[in-house]
Amino acid sequence: MTESLRSFFDELVTPDRTLVVVNRSSPDPVRNLFDSLLDDQPVSITETEAADEPDDMIALVEDDAVVARSTLDELLESVLLINSDLYKTGAVALGEVALPDVLRGLEEVPFRLRGYPASNKEKLLLIVVSRVIERIAAEHGRGTLRASFQRLSRINDERGTRDVYAALADTDVDVHVYGVGDAASLSALPVTVHTGTSFPYRRSWFVVFTPPADVDGDRVALLALEDEPNVWDGFWTFRPALVDRIERYVADRL
Template sequence: MTGSLRGFFDEIDAPSRSLVVVNRTEPQPVRNLLDALLEDQSVAISERDLPETDTDVVLLIEDEEVIARSALDELLESVLLINSDLYKTGAVDLDEIALPDVLAGLDEVPFRLRGYPHSNKEKLLLIVVSRVIERIAAETGGGTLRASFQRLSRLEDERGTRDVYEAVGDAGVDVHVYGVGDADPGATLPVTVHQGRSYPYRRSWFVVFTPPPAADAGRHAALVALEDEPNVWDGFWTFRPELVARIERHIATAL
């Protein structure tokens, strides 16, 4: 059994996957946005023109096989043209949030992502994945969601985040939130609060959902990220039920 959240990084598959933009008609700045999202990551991005194939399609490739595909418009609408402030303010409704198949298909690929001012886009990927997991929890209407915030006051300061956790708790999910105790969101939200000042409370970013036993096993989802440098995160997400369950058990017993 792993002794820390960092230990789970040694258990992910870390598959070699790449993206191919096919028959692009969108202008070069759109391609630049995609490059910026995955800058300096292990996921290579290339372009190809293929006859008798739709335009502006992005393919996810593993071992020379296409394992997922998304329209470039999907990436623009869900990630590339989105500002993280829209999630903080609640301008994007939870039921509108989606993760294109080619990004969902990057599960268990390790990322090292930077926030502002190093990058305006990279950290957004973790924000979108977090919201998608929260949406899965709300739609399931049961199970357990565990999420860390570094500072619990974020649940009061960020209206969008507060609204999401109110909705998830009201849906019947057992919600546990973790962070430094600079606020008590449990006084006004349907959540159980865990306060601490050790490394996992101050420097981890996790959103982990385990559905109730009767639910579809495909509803399992987890994101784990660790901040070893200021605003620089090592992270991954996974939908593997066994791994998600073990991450959840570790958080429940170690924090």
């Protein structure tokens, strides 16, 4: 029996994965940006030359096999040249949010990520994955989305977040939001609000989407816990059974 949100971390069995920059032609500052995204994480970054590959290709390697590929440009456009303010202000439209295949392939890798000012990039991974899950929900138009915000006021304070949940209101997605604060402040949005003051409400960050049972589509979850101020342990997963169990835990226990 799952005893807490933290218990889901104990179930992760992460194979050894490496990101390989193939035929790098980009300058050192770009490579440094890439490195800063994954500093001190359980994913190494290496370089290689390959005559049959294009320049600046990123390969995700697991057990000596390439399991995903993305271009460096895809990473630059989706993460490396982006900052969190663009998501908060809504400068990045929901339909434009993308998760390159090599980052999607890092599912169930347990990351430990710092927010600003300790790091300009690390926490952005969680922000991008959160937005991707919200985009998937909007594209399905049905199903259930559960998301925590620590402070419910963030939904109104961050224009980009408000726009996302207003857009979801135009679909048939059943949206549930969790956090500390005044539920009445969200009365203009057709969402179900769950409030509390326990650890999951104050210090968890989850975004979980499950499509209807009769729909074949992505089940996806992000789960992160703030064990220290502005430091998050987190992972994301597309594994249907694990997503369903996280969704049921949130639905039944919070």
